Amino acid sequence: MIIKQIVFSLLLLFIIFFALRVVYGLLVFMFKRNTSAMYVPSFNRHIRLMKDNLKLVRWKKLVDLWCGDGKAMRFFFRTFGVYCDGYEIQYFPYLYGKILNKLLWYPDLRLLKNDFLIADIHGYDYIYVYLLPQQMAAIEDWIFKRMNTDAIIISNSFQFAVHTPYDVIKDKKWKPSIYLYKKD
Numbered sequence: 276m277i278i279k280q281i282v283f284s285l286l287l288l289f290i291i292f293f294a295l296r297v298v299y300g301l302l303v304f305m306f307k308r309n310t311s312a313m314y315v316p317s318f319n320r321h322i323r324l325m326k327d328n329l330k331l332v333r334w335k336k337l338v339d340l341w342c343g344d345g346k347a348m349r350f351f352f353r354t355f356g357v358y359c360d361g362y363e364i365q366y367f368p369y370l371y372g373k374i375l376n377k378l379l380w381y382p383d384l385r386l387l388k389n390d391f392l393i394a395d396i397h398g399y400d401y402i403y404v405y406l407l408p409q410q411m412a413a414i415e416d417w418i419f420k421r422m423n424t425d426a427i428i429i430s431n432s433f434q435f436a437v438h439t440p441y442d443v444i445k446d447k448k449w450k451p452s453i454y455l456y457k458k459d
């Protein structure tokens with residue numbers, strides 16, 4: 276009986292947070308003038324594409340610079356066993372991600388409530404970005420100057436303005452979808 280109640284409460288909690296997330300997304304979409312901080316988790320089709328095509332080395336370190344609720348980080352950890360840190364500037368995705376990580380039992384993922392600009396990206400083997408082209412262009416110099424010589428940038432959906440990817444993963448319709456970069 277008590278187990279039923281616990282399961283029911285957890286389910287209810289999950290539904291409430293999911294509903295809040297949808298409402299939050301809608302409010303941001305309707306009222307935010309600056310779309311630079313839009314909270315849009317990676318789509319499942321991109322996650323599947325990365326699962327089928329990437330080969331990341333277990334126990335290496337990945338950072339998601341704009342991590343939202345940490346969806347991509349959970350995928351990278353679950354699939355490749357890489358350690359993941361993520362930076363998120365807004366409270367809602369950060370707290371929601373923290374709760375999801377607790378509920379879904381991802382104790383090793385580090386979600387940090389901070390601007391990614393404080394990140395020391397030199398220490399990471401993989402850098403994951405899911406940003407619009409103008410945001411990619413804005414951080415291009417910053418990222419390429421600081422990244423490790425052996426690191427790989429995994430960019431979901433969008434390209435940098437100046438640098439050329441060394442590999443591009445296309446989806447089933449041959450649409451370029453995941454761009455991979457190394458330091459020049």
Ligand SMILES: C[S@@+](CC[C@H](N)C(=O)[O-])C[C@H]1O[C@@H](n2cnc3c(N)ncnc32)[C@H](O)[C@@H]1O
Nearest residue numbers: 314315316317341342343346347363364390391
């Ligand atoms: C596209 S979503 C992230 C999706 C996530 N990377 C994923 O793949 O599931 C972009 C997130 O970046 C956050 N963000 C925007 N500017 C930021 C900054 N300067 N530092 C850290 N996070 C930032 C936004 O709050 C938003 O939640």
